[in-house]
Amino acid sequence: MASLRDIQTQISGVKKTKQITSAMNMVSSAKLRGAQQRIERFRPYADKYQEILSDLASRADSSVHPLLEQREERKTIGIILVTSEKGLCGSFNANLCNAALKLAKEKQAQGKTVQFICVGKKGRAFIKKTSFEIVEAYVDTMNSFDFHLANTIGTKSIEEYVSGIFDEVHIVFGKFVNIIRQEPVATQILPVEQSAAEDAAGATSEYLFEPSVEGLLAELLPRYVKVQIYRGLLDTSASENAARMAAMDNATKNCEDLADSLTLKYNKARQAGITTELMDIVSGSEALKNA
Amino acid sequence: MANTIHFEIVTPDRQLLSEDVEYVGAPGINGEFGVLPNHIPFLSALGIGSLYYKKNGKKYYVFIAGGFAEVSPQKVSVLAEVAEKAEEIDIERAQKAADKAEKRLKQQKEKVDFARAQAQVARSIHRIRCRESAVSEGTCRM
Numbered sequence: 010m011a012s013l014r015d016i017q018t019q020i021s022g023v024k025k026t027k028q029i030t031s032a033m034n035m036v037s038s039a040k041l042r043g044a045q046q047r048i049e050r051f052r053p054y055a056d057k058y059q060e061i062l063s064d065l066a067s068r069a070d071s072s073v074h075p076l077l078e079q080r081e082e083r084k085t086i087g088i089i090l091v092t093s094e095k096g097l098c099g100s101f102n103a104n105l106c107n108a109a110l111k112l113a114k115e116k117q118a119q120g121k122t123v124q125f126i127c128v129g130k131k132g133r134a135f136i137k138k139t140s141f142e143i144v145e146a147y148v149d150t151m152n153s154f155d156f157h158l159a160n161t162i163g164t165k166s167i168e169e170y171v172s173g174i175f176d177e178v179h180i181v182f183g184k185f186v187n188i189i190r191q192e193p194v195a196t197q198i199l200p201v202e203q204s205a206a207e208d209a210a211g212a213t214s215e216y217l218f219e220p221s222v223e224g225l226l227a228e229l230l231p232r233y234v235k236v237q238i239y240r241g242l243l244d245t246s247a248s249e250n251a252a253r254m255a256a257m258d259n260a261t262k263n264c265e266d267l268a269d270s271l272t273l274k275y276n277k278a279r280q281a282g283i284t285t286e287l288m289d290i291v292s293g294s295e296a297l298k299n300a
Numbered sequence: 301m302a303n304t305i306h307f308e309i310v311t312p313d314r315q316l317l318s319e320d321v322e323y324v325g326a327p328g329i330n331g332e333f334g335v336l337p338n339h340i341p342f343l344s345a346l347g348i349g350s351l352y353y354k355k356n357g358k359k360y361y362v363f364i365a366g367g368f369a370e371v372s373p374q375k376v377s378v379l380a381e382v383a384e385k386a387e388e389i390d391i392e393r394a395q396k397a398a399d400k401a402e403k404r405l406k407q408q409k410e411k412v413d414f415a416r417a418q419a420q421v422a423r424s425i426h427r428i429r430c431r432e433s434a435v436s437e438g439t440c441r442m
Binding site for chain 2: 054058061217224229232
């Protein structure tokens with residue numbers, strides 16, 4: 010049985026851990042607020058892009074721009090996996106990695122080669138352990154990033170796509186549904202799908218275009234890809250903080266429970282100690298009396 | 301008869317501007333174009349340069365780089381990757397960036413990414429020009 014002192018050390022240790030977890034909870038809730046604001050500010054921009062691009066794409070033939078072209082044979086698939094830099098956020102990163110791995114295995118089963126572009130340390134560490142190849146990794150970027158990061162990743166993937174290294178590019182990121190729900194989502198970003206385009210056709214009709222529709226597409230398509238990547242980055246960062254908030258909340262509660270049960274154990278042990286001491290004294294004096 | 305048109309500038313990180321204005325002049329990719337209220341629907345890609353709008357007879361300048369403008373009779377929306385109001389432009393920083401990029405261009409080494417350096421020079425020069433025109437219009441203090 011643990012001595013009183015041992016239990017006391019345990020209790021103080023648990024209480025210290027609780028302080029850390031509750032501090033982390035507060036930090037991530039503050040960060041989450043920031044990330045949510047960024048998403049909100051970005052949304053009008055992304056929506057507008059989607060709207061304009063759908064309209065343009067519905068007017069043009071898919072052969073006018075390489076990013077729209079649907080290749081017959083798709084041999085290599087690129088997957089951009091967006092994860093966080095740090096752990097301690099529950100199963101968030103594991104879910105993302107598994108979703109990416111599932112997609113990769115599906116594609117592999119169809120006889121395609123899959124390569125990864127990893128954003129964030131956690132994803133890179135996970136993919137390294139699998140048999141898949143990492144062509145590019147952006148680490149230490151997720152803690153503070155801006156559109157520039159999306160730009161870099163976007164330019165890279167477009168280059169690879171146009172030069173024929175990739176025939177398809179997907180992005181896997183943590184979609185921020187609400188504070189308690191984050192889902193891993195996989196979307197195809199290259200070639201740009203035209204199906205979404207057809208819904209909006211005819212909504213905006215007689216535009217004057219400058220330069221031509223094709224020229225505009227050439228300008229806007231690469232940007233649209235970057236917009237989608239940026240959206241993935243923003244969502245992942247919000248989801249990460251939400252997941253960490255929940256995980257730390259749980260940890261804090263567990264610490265409280267543990268501290269309670271340890272205190273109970275401590276009190277019991279203390280009481281047992283007193284009883285044994287009393288027994289000693291009583292039996293000692295009894296022995297003296299009889300002598 | 302409405303003689304103003306609603307004008308907004310949106311970047312990935314913020315909504316820079318949302319106002320009713322009298323006129324918008326923007327640097328289209330094929331040259332500058334102007335928009336008055338009741339313009340026909342129009343869509344144009346934008347280059348790097350100064351965009352200006354008139355409000356209460358005064359000209360205000362905004363630096364923009366990349367993006368596009370959507371014009372409808374009552375509204376102009378500009379979606380730019382980078383947009384800065386003239387008063388936010390840091391002249392010193394722009395000047396330094398321009399000098400640095402120019403130096404890189406002069407090095408003539410193969411390693412130098414010419415396209416990038418050139419774009420950097422263009423951006424910096426336009427930033428400075430944008431600020432200067434705003435100052436000369438009196439809508440921005442030095």
